[in-house]
Amino acid sequence: MDFGSGTGSVTWAAHSIWGQSIREYMCVDSSAAMLDLAEKLLKGGSESGEPYVPSVFFRQFLPVSPKVQFNVVVSAFSLSELPSKAERAEVVQTLWRKTSNFLILVENGTKAGHCLLMEARDLVLKGKEKSPLDPRPGFVFAPCPHELPCPQLTASEPLACSFSQAYHPIPFSWNKQPKEEKFSMVILARGSPEEANRWPRITQPVLQRPRHVHCHLCCPDGHMQHAVITARRHGRDLYRCARVSSWGDLLPVTTPSELPPAAAIDPPES
Structure with a gap:
């Protein structure tokens, strides 16, 4: 289910990854005009054509029945459109009740967007x-390792x-170059925290230098660490892994103590 679905971009993205394995999509948006546009886009601009993605349903309101749940619930850039903290809390609670496995929340990659998440x-x-129909607790699946x-x-x-x-914008004559968009996200899951992977998360671009790599990590103990990884100190396997890692990846070490901090900490990148 996609809450605040807009033009249906979540449906397109999910279909491109999972294809026919998804049996049903639910797009929820308060704007009837936006729902009409999303449906028309799925049909290639024709109101009577066959939709490119099958089994997509459009609604202006969330399903009322508490028994209706979805494997994956997404809210992308919608919480920031709500006018108050109380309304955001009510929406988050409702979305969590509708979640059977994963709740994915995405906002702009700013401090304001991150704080909302x-x-x-x-x-x-x-x-x-607390949902009487699904009392399983929630835990952070990603990106936080804690x-x-x-x-x-x-x-x-x-x-x-x-x-x-990175993305390619609509190729107008004045807008041809690839661009990048920063975003913040949190993925919440139902179940036990023991099911989550607790490796450190790389939170900034990896800096490759001769014979060493700089990684800024969010660690399972709830602290940030700037680690300098070398083949001599940490082994060739971890060094090679760090060199090919990217911003947002997990680094396969179990404790921060395996990575001695840098002697001199570089200023964080904005």
Whole structure:
């Protein structure tokens, strides 16, 4: 289910990855005109054509029945459109009730967008929303390798935890070059936290230097660490892994102590 579906971009993205394995899509948007546009795009611009993605349903409101759940629920750039914290909390609670496996929240890669996601994350983790039909607790599946306060926001100079995605814009004559968009996200899952992978997450672009690699990591103990990885100190396998890793990847080490911190910490990148 896609809440605040707009033009249906989540449906297109999900279909491109999972294809026919998804049996049903539900697009929810308060704007009837936007739903009409999304449906028309799926039909190639024709109101009577066959949709490119089958089994897509459009609704202006969320399903009322508490028994209706979806394997994956997505809200992309929708929480920031709500006018108050109380309304955001109500929407997050409703979306969590509709989630049977994963709730994916995406916002702009700014401090404001990141704070909205941490607000939603804390609401689910504190268990304020108890569903009698699905009492399984929630845990952070990604990107955080922990459920502690975000170290990016508690630092002396707070930064947004964001990631970057390159894309090709519509190729007008004045807009041909590839661009990048920063975004923040959090994926919440139902079940036990033991099911999550607790490797450190790379939170900034990996800096490759002669015979060493700089990685900025969010660690399972809830702290940030700037690690300098070399083949001599950490082994050739980990060194090669770090060199081919990218911003947003997990680094396969189990404890921060395996990575001695850098002697001199570079200033964080914005």
